[in-house]
Amino acid sequence: MNPLxxxxxxxxxxxxxxxxxxxxxxxxxxVRDVHASDVDAQCRGLVRQLGDAGWLRHTVxxxxxxxxxxxxxxxxxxxxxxxxxxxxxxxxxxxAMQGLGSGAISLAGTxxxxxxxxxxxxxxxxxxxxxLSEPDAGSDVAxxxxxxxxxxxxxxxxxxxxxxxNGGIADFYVVFARSGEAPGSRGISxxxxxxxxxxxxxxxxxxxxxxxxxARLRFTSCRVPLSQRxxxxxxxxxxxxRTLDVFRTSVAAAALGFARRAMEEGLxxxxxxxxxGHTLADFQLTQARLxxxxxxIDSAALLTYRAAxxxxxxxxxxxxxxxxxxxxxEGAQQVIDAALQLFGGLGVVSGQPxxxxxxxxxxxxxxxxATEVQQLxxxxxxxxxxxx
Ligand SMILES: Cc1cc2nc3c(=O)[nH]c(=O)nc-3n(C[C@H](O)[C@H](O)[C@H](O)COP(=O)(O)OP(=O)(O)OC[C@H]3O[C@@H](n4cnc5c(N)ncnc54)[C@H](O)[C@@H]3O)c2cc1C
Numbered sequence: 245m246n247p248l249x250x251x252x253x254x255x256x257x258x259x260x261x262x263x264x265x266x267x268x269x270x271x272x273x274x275v276r277d278v279h280a281s282d283v284d285a286q287c288r289g290l291v292r293q294l295g296d297a298g299w300l301r302h303t304v305x306x307x308x309x310x311x312x313x314x315x316x317x318x319x320x321x322x323x324x325x326x327x328x329x330x331x332x333x334x335x336x337x338x339x340a341m342q343g344l345g346s347g348a349i350s351l352a353g354t355x356x357x358x359x360x361x362x363x364x365x366x367x368x369x370x371x372x373x374x375x376l377s378e379p380d381a382g383s384d385v386a387x388x389x390x391x392x393x394x395x396x397x398x399x400x401x402x403x404x405x406x407x408x409x410n411g412g413i414a415d416f417y418v419v420f421a422r423s424g425e426a427p428g429s430r431g432i433s434x435x436x437x438x439x440x441x442x443x444x445x446x447x448x449x450x451x452x453x454x455x456x457x458x459a460r461l462r463f464t465s466c467r468v469p470l471s472q473r474x475x476x477x478x479x480x481x482x483x484x485x486r487t488l489d490v491f492r493t494s495v496a497a498a499a500l501g502f503a504r505r506a507m508e509e510g511l512x513x514x515x516x517x518x519x520x521g522h523t524l525a526d527f528q529l530t531q532a533r534l535x536x537x538x539x540x541i542d543s544a545a546l547l548t549y550r551a552a553x554x555x556x557x558x559x560x561x562x563x564x565x566x567x568x569x570x571x572x573x574e575g576a577q578q579v580i581d582a583a584l585q586l587f588g589g590l591g592v593v594s595g596q597p598x599x600x601x602x603x604x605x606x607x608x609x610x611x612x613x614a615t616e617v618q619q620l621x622x623x624x625x626x627x628x629x630x631x632x
Contacts (some may be wrong), residue, residue, distance in 0.1 A: 245511070245538065247330060247504050250545050255553040256319060264323045270297055276331040277597070283334065283455045284413050288371070290338035295368015299324060303343030303365065305350035309358050310366030316343070316350065316490055318552040322497035326548075329501025330508075333604040336498050337456050340491070341410050345372025347487035348418045348434050352475040357436060361416065373414035375405040375437075375461060376484055382407070383617055386429040386481060390463060392421035394477075397470050399423065399435060401463040404447065407611070411459025412446050415439050418474065419463075425478030434480035436472040443467065454604040488612055492565045493555065495612050496548040496572035502605050503541050503576035509597050510537065510583035517586075524586065533586070537579045544572035563625035570618040573608045580605050 248268060251261045274293060280286040294300050301312040302320045312320070321343065328336040346365040349357050364370035381388040390403030401421055408417065416438045423433040437444055443466025450458040475483050514525035514534065524530050551564035584591035584598045591598050609615050 245504070245507060245541075247508070250549070253549060255549040260319050260323060263320060264327065267299065267324060267327050270299075271327050271331040271335070275328070275335040278332060279334070279595075279600075284457055286334055287338050287410070287413060287457055290332075290335050291342065291368045291371055293368075294335070294339055294342075295366070299339065300342050300368055301366045303339065304346055304362040306358060306362060309362035311350070311362065316347075318490065318493055318555045319549065321491070321494045322548060322552045325494045325497040326501040326504070329498040329604075330505045333454060333502070333600065334456060336501065337409070340494060340498065341374070342366075342368075342372050343494070344374045344487065344491050345410065345414065345416075345418060347374070347490055348474045348483045349436065351486050351490075352434075352479070352483045353436075354471070354474075356471070357474065361436065364415075370415040371410055371413055373408055373410040373417045374487070375408045375411075375417045375419040377407045378404055379406050379460075383614055385484075386432075388420060388422060388432065390419070390421040392423040392433055392435065392468075394423065394470070395467075398467045399433070399470060399473065401435070401437070401443065401466040401468060404460060404462050406460040407450070408459050408461055410457050411461055412449055413457045417444075417461065419461075420480045420484050421463075423477050423480070429481040430478055432480040432484075433477050434474040434483045435468045436474065437463075437466065437468055441466060441468070453606060454600070489562070489565065490555075492569050492612055493548060493551045493561070495608055496544065496551070496565075496568035499569075499572040499576035499605060499608050500541065500544050500548055502601050502608075503537075503544065503572075503579040506576075506580040506583035506598060506601050507534075507537050507541060509601075510534065510586045513583075513586050530586070533582050537582050540575040540579050544568070544575045547571050563622055563629075566613070566618040566621040566625070569613065570615055570622065573605070574615060576605050577609060 304311040305316050325336050342365050349361050365372050378388050392399040392401050416436055419435050419437045424431045443464050445462045446459050447462040448460040514530050517524040547568040551561045551568040555561045580601045584602055
């Protein structure tokens with residue numbers, strides 16, 4: 245299957261096609277299957293490489309601040325994540341986190357915050373992180389408890405954040421904390437907290453099945469100037485949801501990239517593995533498996549780029565983005581599992597591409613809203629539409 249075939253779809257413009265072709269050449273040459281044991285160092289290096297090559301310009305908004313355009317182009321984000329994920333999962337991670345970590349600043353930052361951080365993010369000079377989840381507030385994120393008490397012209401942060409990607413290597417964290425203007429989600433504010441500030445500590449580094457920088461953060465009387473608050477007090481939850489709204493479709497695109505790579509690996513193995521006097525691909529059971537994999541991939545791609553295209557037209561895509569994330573992440577898990585099965589014992593050998601993909605896909609079904617959360621969103625949206 246040609247991984248660029250879908251670029252002919254009407255969701256794209258020629259600028260997307262040219263961009264994707266250029267990125268494909270670069271990624272195949274620069275990052276494909278380059279893996280190191282020190283993920284911190286590799287991640288820093290990837291941010292540098294992605295910045296130097298200009299790809300990170302697509303993660304921030306505003307040409308005046310180093311962005312490729314004045315608004316983040318969802319199709320560019322998705323094409324980048326799909327391509328990078330197909331070649332190297334950590335490269336996709338490094339790219340995505342620059343966008344997610346700085347997204348609140350792009351969307352709601354003051355001119356000073358934008359001028360200070362966005363050009364550095366776009367060049368790869370500063371590493372960004374998004375700190376929303378807490379030990380007791382993951383799916384139910386509006387229950388977060390990390391406190392932000394206003395004292396004069398500062399907010400004083402106390403509490404914990406966990407599962408923070410880039411935790412430990414980030415130059416700044418966008419932190420969401422309870423400032424108490426109103427109950428529940430209307431009493432949360434967002435702040436830029438620079439690494440190294442007094443009162444911010446990396447409480448724990450977390451090892452996961454597909455290693456990447458990840459940490460639990462602890463805030464102890466951490467004084468953040470109010471000039472580093474993003475948006476008005478009490479607006480933080482809205483800012484977080486708007487940021488996730490931009491990036492949720494791109495998680496689907498990353499899953500799509502992983503699935504395409506698994507398909508590529510599975511096809512090559514099926515065509516070359518000899519058994520029972522034939523090749524594995526000669527058997528109808530294999531062909532049925534490949535047919536299911538290919539159909540799952542195309543369904544996920546259609547849902548992903550529909551959501552991206554609609555968002556770029558300025559439409560609300562709550563339902564479409566949730567459908568894309570649900571179908572692409574769950575589908576990719578099935579495709580990767582099927583590809584691994586085609587490899588037999590070789591599929592579970594450490595370092596094999598399918599074994600790596602098998603570990604890499606798993607957390608995409610959990611973060612930025614687990615599958616069950618996407619189901620709830622879709623259910624709520626279709627009921628809302630039916631009652632109109
Ligand atoms: C690798 C990784 C990277 C991450 N990076 C970040 C980051 O950079 N920043 C950040 O803020 N967070 C990050 N997260 C956190 C992530 O967003 C949370 O893990 C996620 O929101 C789920 O929260 P939880 O882990 O507390 O699970 P819980 O909220 O305890 O949920 C457990 C499970 O319950 C199920 N569930 C949830 N809601 C319902 C429901 N209504 N009905 C039935 N079942 C339900 C789902 O299957 C869910 O997986 C990351 C997580 C991982 C794994």
